[in-house]
Amino acid sequence: MSLPASVAETAALLEAGGYVADTALATTVHLALAMSRPLFLEGEPGTGKTEIAKVLAAGLGRRLVRLQCYDGLDLAAAAYEWDHARQLMAIRIAEASGAADRTALSSDIYGRAFLKARPLLSAIDPDLPPAVLLIDELDRADEPFEAFLLELLADFQLTVPEYGTIHAATPPVVVLTSNRTREVHDAIRRRCLYHWVDYPSAARERQILARKAPNVAETLSRQIVDFVQRLRKEDLFKLPGVAETIDWASALTHLDQHELTPESVDETLGVLLKYQDDIAKIRGAEAARLMASA
Amino acid sequence: MSLPAPAIGAGVLATNILHFARLLRRAGLPVGPADMLAASEAATRIDLGNRQQMRVALRATMIHRHEHQELFDQAFARFWRDPELVKAAAAIEMLAAGKAPPPEKAPPGSRRLAEAMAKPREKPEPPDPKQQEIDMVMTVSANERLQKMDFEAMGAEEIAAAKAEIRKLTLPLDLRRTRRRRPDPTGPHVDLRATIHQSLRHGGEK
Numbered sequence: 001m002s003l004p005a006s007v008a009e010t011a012a013l014l015e016a017g018g019y020v021a022d023t024a025l026a027t028t029v030h031l032a033l034a035m036s037r038p039l040f041l042e043g044e045p046g047t048g049k050t051e052i053a054k055v056l057a058a059g060l061g062r063r064l065v066r067l068q069c070y071d072g073l074d075l076a077a078a079a080y081e082w083d084h085a086r087q088l089m090a091i092r093i094a095e096a097s098g099a100a101d102r103t104a105l106s107s108d109i110y111g112r113a114f115l116k117a118r119p120l121l122s123a124i125d126p127d128l129p130p131a132v133l134l135i136d137e138l139d140r141a142d143e144p145f146e147a148f149l150l151e152l153l154a155d156f157q158l159t160v161p162e163y164g165t166i167h168a169a170t171p172p173v174v175v176l177t178s179n180r181t182r183e184v185h186d187a188i189r190r191r192c193l194y195h196w197v198d199y200p201s202a203a204r205e206r207q208i209l210a211r212k213a214p215n216v217a218e219t220l221s222r223q224i225v226d227f228v229q230r231l232r233k234e235d236l237f238k239l240p241g242v243a244e245t246i247d248w249a250s251a252l253t254h255l256d257q258h259e260l261t262p263e264s265v266d267e268t269l270g271v272l273l274k275y276q277d278d279i280a281k282i283r284g285a286e287a288a289r290l291m292a293s294a
Numbered sequence: 295m296s297l298p299a300p301a302i303g304a305g306v307l308a309t310n311i312l313h314f315a316r317l318l319r320r321a322g323l324p325v326g327p328a329d330m331l332a333a334s335e336a337a338t339r340i341d342l343g344n345r346q347q348m349r350v351a352l353r354a355t356m357i358h359r360h361e362h363q364e365l366f367d368q369a370f371a372r373f374w375r376d377p378e379l380v381k382a383a384a385a386i387e388m389l390a391a392g393k394a395p396p397p398e399k400a401p402p403g404s405r406r407l408a409e410a411m412a413k414p415r416e417k418p419e420p421p422d423p424k425q426q427e428i429d430m431v432m433t434v435s436a437n438e439r440l441q442k443m444d445f446e447a448m449g450a451e452e453i454a455a456a457k458a459e460i461r462k463l464t465l466p467l468d469l470r471r472t473r474r475r476r477p478d479p480t481g482p483h484v485d486l487r488a489t490i491h492q493s494l495r496h497g498g499e500k
Contacts, residue, residue, distance in 0.1 A: 007340060007347055027340060027350040034339040035332070042360060072477055084495075144479065180360075189358035190328065193336075196360045 003033045017055030020207045028195040038153045038174035043197030046241015053134035053175040066134045067119040069141035079120040110162040124168035132173045139178040153191045213249045223260040230290045236278045248272045262288045320410035322450045329356045406450050
């Protein structure tokens with residue numbers, strides 16, 4: 001499927017995938033696709049950064065290659081690894097069958113068949129269909145790992161010393177996300193288009209809720225969004241994201257609640273707030289106050 | 295105040311983007327030539343008549359940090375103006391010149407921007423050799439003043455000075471030494487357990 005030709009088409013593509021994007025996000029996504037530059041998304045957890053990559057993959061009809069970053073992630077787990085066991089086996093079989101052509105054998109065992117592709121290599125593999133590469137929570141990987149990404153992000157190629165350089169046939173759409181637990185290095189940032197994903201406005205959050213939890217009643221949905229929007233102005237350790245709003249709406253619907261009451265809020269606060277201190281702070285009087293100021 | 299206003303006419307978009315990038319750089323944002331090229335390319339991919347799209351396109355290509363966004367938005371609002379509106383505003387200003395200007399409190403962050411817009415040259419003047427002897431009695435050191443200043447209210451020079459001071463700070467971490475080790479690929483110790491575990495993946499051969 002070809003890339004969208006205008007910002008409006010990009011917005012329509014995201015919309016069709018069930019993603020309610022504001023103009024700024026749609027413009028940035030469009031530019032990332034049009035200029036084939038990686039897209040670097042930062043923002044609070046639960047604001048839909050990862051979801052963009054999923055929707056793009058589905059909308060463009062590409063396969064989604066996901067690399068979840070973690071502390072200690074290395075090249076072997078992220079890019080490629082030689083299948084050592086199979087290489088040894090190939091050598092032993094060659095020995096047993098009496099094939100003595102050593103040059104052919106040594107070039108053979110560093111062939112493509114023995115190269116195990118991990119997400120980064122798989123995303124630019126010219127033999128596979130075009131991909132959307134999602135490098136999720138880059139801030140959780142350690143800093144040296146970022147250096148591995150530079151070649152890939154700038155030229156969409158990967159150099160395997162024993163094998164050669166592998167170029168992507170079609171440049172993959174690359175989406176990087178970060179929750180800012182650590183500052184990602186400027187070298188990465190410079191190669192990307194940057195967008196800060198903020199919490200949505202009340203109107204947009206209601207639209208998102210209507211798309212993601214369609215069986216929530218209109219009144220309840222408005223009350224939920226108003227409550228969550230006010231909750232985000234409070235001084236909490238971890239503010240609820242859009243993902244929490246959606247979860248909360250479905251939780252309340254499953255409990256057959258048709259409108260917010262102080263009791264139902266108290267009972268289900270754990271869906272919205274994930275830290276005991278936050279829950280203790282909001283439960284009871286504070287929740288009632290937030291509801292009353294509607 | 296001499297504002298660098300955008301030039302008007304065909305084929306000047308690239309020049310205007312260049313001027314805008316220089317303005318941002320003077321305001322202390324790290325905008326390099328590569329960012330400028332990316333911004334020029336981005337401008338060709340959007341609907342130029344749409345101000346919001348233009349703002350987002352320039353922001354996505356020139357700004358790489360959330361902290362810089364505020365300053366960028368202010369700079370954008372002041373640099374990319376409707377030329378007709380600017381003329382009208384200048385006319386109104388001439389009419390109002392006789393009256394005293396209304397006292398206004400500058401929004402935070404705008405001081406750096408105002409400095410950047412007012413000062414078209416990039417190099418500071420050479421220091422005046424006559425001003426060498428300064429009476430230091432009853433003065434506060436510049437650092438002490440910086441310590442209590444709001445970052446937003448700082449000028450470009452003060453920001454640079456504050457950055458230099460911050461770089462000298464060391465975080466009071468690792469005060470208590472511990473025997474517990476952390477995984478570190480370049481560390482001094484061999485993690486035998488992890489090493490054996492990893493070599494098991496290769497049949498114990500590597």
